[in-house]
Amino acid sequence: MKGIGIALFLSWLLSLAICDTEVAESSALEIDQDIVLPNDDDAPSSTVVDSCVLDVPYDAYSGSTVVDDQSSVKNVDENTNVEISPSIDVKEEISYPYEEKLMIKPLPNNYLLTSFSFRMDSEEFMPGKSALDYDGYGHYTVFPMAFKPMMDRTATRQLHLRFTRGFWDSESWGRLPHDGFKSGGSGVELWAIIEAESDDQAYKQWKILANSLSGLFCASINFIDTSKTTYPVKSFQPDGQLPLFDDTKKLFLVRAALANEPVCTENLTPFVKLFPTKGRSGISTLLDGHKVFDSSWHSLSIDITTECSASGETCKYQMEALVDVVMNVPNVLARNERPIPKPVAGDKLRCDLSKPFDAFQCFPLPEETKVSYSLSKIYGKQILGSNEISNHPSHVCVDATDDWTAYIKIDDTYFSTDDNCFELKSSLNHDVYLESENTSSVIRYESAPLYVSRSLTGYGQDRGGLRTVFKNPHSNPVKAVYFESLPWFMRVYLSTLKLEPGENCDGDGGISLERVMNSTYYLPAVDRARPTHLEYVITVPANTSFAISYQFDKSLLQYAEYPPDANHGFEIESAVITIIEPSEYQMRTATLLLLLSTPDFSMPYNVIILTSTVIGLIFGTLFNLIMKRVVSMQLADRVQATSGIKYKIKMLKQKLLSKVKRLTG
């Protein structure tokens, strides 16, 4: 299975190499092709298509102001152009179904959310027919070549992959981006809708899919097995009707999560390489592992769906890839200044002078609310031009209040627009400059409809409890689906399920388990083969909080089943809460760290020997007692004297002696 994944990955790499050489050849020969070639980083203005920069960069430029002493204001008009020298003539634009957007949004407390979004479509294909039968082009353009064979082979109609790490502070930052539907729990989360005859078959295809993705993203997704796979019944349901290529088959929703998977650079690099720009132009140039993963919260997501025409004859895959990063701006800027953390010099400390202040005392002031920084300070690079591959130019938007001013810097010139949205049309370097007098003034996200937190209770490594606190601060009831998948070594006692009313619960209002929780789906775990799968619909009344808890036992594992760092504990994947009413929203609890009792790993031989000895001792004792004859001591002595070993040796000695005597005598 793993081999297939690696083979796919290699073939993909090979195909990339071939593609690159082809492009290089064609540009060398200067073949007049209907293609817009991506630019080389080193020569930003050498090959630019006329139409890109002949347009006015921005429609609204009235508000342009000087922001830097060195650079002059450029009131852009029709005549202001950058000199260009096109080297390839392109007869007409061809649009590829590719789109990229960047949304920058300041969050409270000097945090900054940057959301990258990339959308691409595959070429149309006819389901159930080979590419040879299809009249149209059967080639790849912007849709990543690695995905289509994999999707076809495993009959995957929808694929969702999430790499998420960090903590989203929903109490101060509000709702998750994209209403939470595009971010997973900590670690890796994967779910897919697979067309198959039976659930066994679906699982086989799922396993192939997981292994392929594992190779593609250099992640341990291949560790997904039956003991981690669930088939959700209420959560993760697809929005619309999905196409079924073969009417005799059915669709299966399969899901798994790996909570202990670290998300890192080796996952981001293949991720960026999926885009047609390969991280060399457009906004994807910003995606540098050092910066993305040096953040408070980051989420990488991939969603692929199958869209079919109304007649169902032709279909195509649509892929949406998102990267959302939350950074603490002062921290990042401070790190730029001092890569090696050092204490701030005494005279640079910001002290509250209204309080006792001298060489030894300093009460720090709250963080400065006046900031100005550019995106290149945050990400360490500038945006290298537009993506130039689709006719949708790369789009950059800043979503902030009027207290913020955003400029786009093209080379050394700053521009601004009314709606703070910029379209990158040239192949020049772009940078976004942000300035604010009052950083505490940000556009508030609507607050999350429900707060859910889950924790482990109890002490000791042999048993514990899970306690989930639901808090609805709003004045309307919230209806949600709670999904939880627990590893088999947590032996859940659902009979201990109970509800503890919170502070502002009216005691006689009768908040009971039966009232808030309904249509429970529960599939208990099977050792080493199936996780516990719990799903229920929960209604949280307005302005209430309560906790739902239950108990579990922790099983002992076999010696070899423990990971090398057994005493670190086992990560339990987060619970998923999908809110249905009043508005659709998805959220996840934090992951948990479960400590199991461990045997002594240095002892296998000792234990085998000691236990065997004790059993042998007992067995031997009883065996002797039962098998031997009971006699008196005298009789025993007599028998011993006539049949014991000593007696036999004596007899032998006598015999030998007598023989020797006879020989000699």
Add this chain to the structure above:
Amino acid sequence: METPERWVVLVCVAVRMIVSLSFPQLQQQLDKSVEFSTPFTSYRSLREGVYMLKQGFELYNGGVIHHSPLLVVLMSLIEPEFLVSLLYACLDALIAYQLACIARCFSKSITIPAWIPCLLYSLNPLALLSCVSRSSVIFTNVCISTAVLHALQGNVLVASVAIATAGYLSLYPLLLVFPLFAIFETRSSRVKAAAITSFTVAVLLTLSYTACGNNWAFLDATYGSLVRFDKLFPNLGLWWYFFAEMFDAYVPFFKAVFNIVVVSFIAPLTVRFYRQPCYAFVLCVGWITLTKPYPTLGDAGFLLGFLPLFHPLFGYLRYSALSCLLFLHAVVLSPIFYHLWVDLGSGNSNFFYAITLVYALAIASIVADLCWAMLRFEYDHGKPNYQLKVTQI
């Protein structure tokens, strides 16, 4: 029922009810302790079964339930906590009473009054706590004591049904049919007992099959995982640490070996003591307590309940002090060492493992000593001659 026994039985029920009612938390605490509860006998998994049954979930589709289906159905009929406590107390009192009856069957050889074994069992802390913990081991124990009593009284029907039920509840007591049948005097009654036992087992299994919604899955969840030792949980037995540490490739082999060890001594003990089949029966109970995969102190308490019946043999015991000390050592230190390992983390698993070895040696020394005492008793033809030095060759 004679007057002193009636009082003792009442005391037995009263003590159990008082302890259960005055310390309501004690039941849960004991149910969580490894000494009194195992995945196959714990009350909370029985409650989980009742819950599953009421919610309409499948009982044996994975999960934590390893109790027999009919037991789960029975418990689902008894809802209030008080009645459950009363049921357990009454069952335990029944065991105590039956011990008195067994003692009376041996009134010729046993000189102590019949109510003494009854009282000792009632006040035995192990039996008491096991009863309070509501371990399902008590159901098996009631069946075993019923079987042996009725076999002694010559009531083939009840004895066979009881031993079949014990086997149905926890499988290993089914091995006790060998010493039990040895108690019956005639061949015809043995044949009859065998027929009734197999018939009862068949009926119970069929009933369970219907109770589970026409599904044989319970066989695997109850007996299959017991024999295969599927649930690796610390307990007082010899199995758990051995299989936690054993190399993967040898696990099936050693599971077979351990099961063979359980079976191995049943027939030899029965054959060797065929003249004293009741004692053979108790020795077999001891052997099963020693070697079964999920033993609890409740089993040990039950075994100790039979010891007063060996009163005439006490003079022959060679290691009574050693057995007592080993046993006390294990019983006192096991909760402490388990706490050190699991809760405090200041000890490791070897602490508790060492205690399980001591416990095994304690039970073994009791069984072996009784065995020796019986051999010696036979040698003296019932007239004790403690001065005579005797050995085995």
